[in-house]
Amino acid sequence: MSNRILIVEDETEIADLLAAYVRRAGYEVSRAANVQDALRDHAQIRPDLVLLDIGLPGGDGVEVLTTIRRRFDTPVIMVTALDDEVTKLSSLRIGADDYVVKPFNPSEVVERIRAVLRRVQGGTGRRAFSVGDLHIDLDARIASCRRNQGEQRLPLTPTEFEVLAFMARQPRRAFSRAEILQAVAPDSEAYDRVVDSHLSKLRQKLAAAGCARMIEPVRGVGYRLWSE
Template identity: 70%
Template sequence: MTDRILIVEDEREIAEILTLYVENAGFEVARATSFQEAVRQHAQFQPDLMLLDIGLPGGDGLDVLGSVRRRVDTPVIMVTAVDDEVTKLSSLRIGADDYVVKPFNPSEVVERIRAVLRRTRGARVRRLLSVGHIEIDLDARTATCGPPGKRTRLPLTPSEFGILAHLATSPRRAFSRAELLEAVAPDSDAYDRVVDSHVSNLRQKLAAVGCADVIEPVRGIGYRLWAEP
């Protein structure tokens, strides 16, 4: 599976150079140019690693880092023109995995990406959620359903996977639409009811592999996962 890299950089020329080198190294790339877009793209694209500038329109790269770290442990390399010890230490304290100062050698950035991915994967324990016949691999971002030995992989969109994974963190608990929307698209301007569309598609895909009715609507609230073995 190709690793996904999210490049958060508002300077077009730098972003294009990074994109060229990172794609040529065999990675899949998505880009963001502002604070809001970075947070949204992270939730939707679900990268394996993020290259993150500090100075961004609409906010600070350190705030993006803090937002990501409150939810997941995606590796982050800061790529910035800010070359002072205070900012570097703040980045590392919040949870950055590496720090590259502009101007940089793009080939070196690619090698740092590879090094951080190797290091973080070696230290990471595989994270699985299992509820009834549903198994969710949070690192591979895959979900399967069915009895052991006969599981079928679900063809989920990032939003559908995020909703299913969030429901699986607390089986039988009723989650509001707002909670589910925040889990898959923080800072989104979408209405809570967009969750209904995602859940409807998710339930159809579950039913298609023999896992019907495991997601129940909760009147006046939202949804819950009720997967019996």
């Protein structure tokens, strides 16, 4: 079954163009033109990826992105006319996976979709992916840092590997301690602060392998894996 893409765009001509190219690439397409429909369709359809315009009737795309991030881990590519670094960084920090500025080449947008889905899904038949210099092989349960001097494997405990893999699936997203704990040890009675210990050790091991500053604390939230 092909992946379903939800296109959230209020300009009919742009939405038609995007839909035509996305369908031609082999994906199923759903469309929404305002905040209310976008949130309803996302909850009902559970798309594999969302192309999301920022300027929408009834609100804006940042509001939709924020709600999506509270619900599910759906990949989101922002599509907007705002070539504004502040808006771009704000969207990425909330959890957008990529950012396309109008006017755009629709073929490029399709390639962005493919790239994000490959990263999130690990590619057909593959369970390995990279985030910057960090490479994670889920089947072999190996994480390594690839730098100019070569590849260095990270000496991780099973829990540390699970935490790193969980965060790396959604780079740039800020996770609360409770979210991380629930993802890697849902039946554990450990306190959220145990996550701080795991993250502290992870950051030390990443730094020793040459991937320093990949995990950063987010004040008032928790932690984020950020590939510069």
